[in-house]
Amino acid sequence: MAAVKTSSPAANQLFRLGYLMLLGYLLVLTLWKAYDIRLNAIKEYGMVIHEFDPWFNYRATEYLYFNGWQRFCTWFDYKSWYPLGRPVGTTIYPGLQLTAVFLKNHIFTTKSLNDICCLMPAWFGAVASFFVGMIAYESVYSSELRRKKTIMTSALECGVAAAGIMAIVPAHLMRSIGGGFDNESLALSAMTGTYYFWCRSIRDEKSWPIGILTGIMYFYMVAVWGGYIFVLNMVGCHAGFLVLLGRYSTGVYRSYSLFFCLGTSLAIYTLPVVGWTPLKSLEQMGPLVVFLGYQLIEICEIVKRKKGLNRKQAWALRVGLFLGGGLISALLIYLLAPSGYFGPLSARVRGLLVKHTRTGNPLVDSVAEHQPANKSQYFQYLDNVCYVAPIGILMCLYDFSNASTFMVLYAIVSYYFSSKMVRLIILLGPCMSAAGGIALGRTFSWSVYQFVDVSSRIIVDDAKKKST
Numbered sequence: 001m002a003a004v005k006t007s008s009p010a011a012n013q014l015f016r017l018g019y020l021m022l023l024g025y026l027l028v029l030t031l032w033k034a035y036d037i038r039l040n041a042i043k044e045y046g047m048v049i050h051e052f053d054p055w056f057n058y059r060a061t062e063y064l065y066f067n068g069w070q071r072f073c074t075w076f077d078y079k080s081w082y083p084l085g086r087p088v089g090t091t092i093y094p095g096l097q098l099t100a101v102f103l104k105n106h107i108f109t110t111k112s113l114n115d116i117c118c119l120m121p122a123w124f125g126a127v128a129s130f131f132v133g134m135i136a137y138e139s140v141y142s143s144e145l146r147r148k149k150t151i152m153t154s155a156l157e158c159g160v161a162a163a164g165i166m167a168i169v170p171a172h173l174m175r176s177i178g179g180g181f182d183n184e185s186l187a188l189s190a191m192t193g194t195y196y197f198w199c200r201s202i203r204d205e206k207s208w209p210i211g212i213l214t215g216i217m218y219f220y221m222v223a224v225w226g227g228y229i230f231v232l233n234m235v236g237c238h239a240g241f242l243v244l245l246g247r248y249s250t251g252v253y254r255s256y257s258l259f260f261c262l263g264t265s266l267a268i269y270t271l272p273v274v275g276w277t278p279l280k281s282l283e284q285m286g287p288l289v290v291f292l293g294y295q296l297i298e299i300c301e302i303v304k305r306k307k308g309l310n311r312k313q314a315w316a317l318r319v320g321l322f323l324g325g326g327l328i329s330a331l332l333i334y335l336l337a338p339s340g341y342f343g344p345l346s347a348r349v350r351g352l353l354v355k356h357t358r359t360g361n362p363l364v365d366s367v368a369e370h371q372p373a374n375k376s377q378y379f380q381y382l383d384n385v386c387y388v389a390p391i392g393i394l395m396c397l398y399d400f401s402n403a404s405t406f407m408v409l410y411a412i413v414s415y416y417f418s419s420k421m422v423r424l425i426i427l428l429g430p431c432m433s434a435a436g437g438i439a440l441g442r443t444f445s446w447s448v449y450q451f452v453d454v455s456s457r458i459i460v461d462d463a464k465k466k467s468t
Helices: 004-005 009-045 054-069 069-073 095-106 113-146 157-168 183-201 208-224 228-244 250-268 282-307 309-339 348-355 375-382 385-398 402-420 423-465
Strands: none
Touching: 004 009, 009 113, 009 157, 054 069, 054 095, 054 113, 095 113, 095 183, 113 157, 113 183, 113 402, 157 385, 157 423, 183 208, 183 228, 183 250, 183 385, 183 402, 183 423, 208 228, 208 250, 208 309, 228 250, 228 282, 282 309, 375 385, 375 423, 385 402, 385 423, 402 423
């Protein structure tokens, strides 16, 4: 009788509530520790900005704070690249400086600009950990939602575990230490935020308005770091991959169109360093082609629905429309290419495709972190996550959804590029953390729910015995 009382529906609900509160507490503790461990350098040496690039970024932030945006855009810094000087306004990604000045003017008005710049990497390190947790949560939740499971899924445990791994993984930690006021310290937060909102916007047919947040977060990513090209191509590659998997839908179309149009438009019209490169650079042509292809596919779907076309007629329409689009594109390329409209691949991108010492740019070829990664470096920056993350990727393959396919594709692409250039292990860190969190979270969830399921069966069995 005692077992039945402790396993009553009310007791189960109380257990679930306590369990959810425990997970919430662990998430808050994780984010706090993610922030706290990044302050070790500040606790030891004080509010000091270290390394060369962070000092330049701080100088640029001071100039923006005291002189305003208009003068910043036309600022020629004669102390940089001495004796040549540098036109900062047209060669810098200003998101780092704009964020620091915004925090100084509107949130932390009593703190000094130096202190804000020292603390920002730690703040955004915690934010990136949260977004990685949300990516893991979405990957699992969308899969289990497709199988119509209850709210007590393993997604929450996976999210907390992924955030915990991201908080301490060296690939992220090395770029988000207090005092390291560099672009990457904010870029990982913007990148993981873009990925999460993208995955969330394609959960189902009603989620597409979240594509607006994806576009805004992507614009912030563009403003912060030149690595935005990887983010753009990652989302574009996934959108194209969904078509090949037969998972195209009007919701996915609307989400990707919002992301591409909003993010690209904001970047073109507000960031001098970007300009019209999204429509000219070969590195960004892929996502543009996917965007145009999505428009043609949606036109075909609209015509198919209105005219009630059968499968054969629909495919004939698609082939004809894409052939016409291909001919028009080929004509435009033929007319524009001789005029130099399309920009060449940058030296760093060429370094991903050819041996790092043969890009043709001595500056790129001479940098050690542009060398290919080896096994020891993966374990140096990812540690034991190297063993756990592949299990999480296999779990994503087992439970297929739009978000889980993104995880698999993200793992493949980021591993390939990190193997070509060791500094790009930073891009692999969020993916491995999310995958590791999925593996640990699902294992822990399965272990805990064994006790809950056993209790439920005891109640049912006892009730059947009494009725007989």
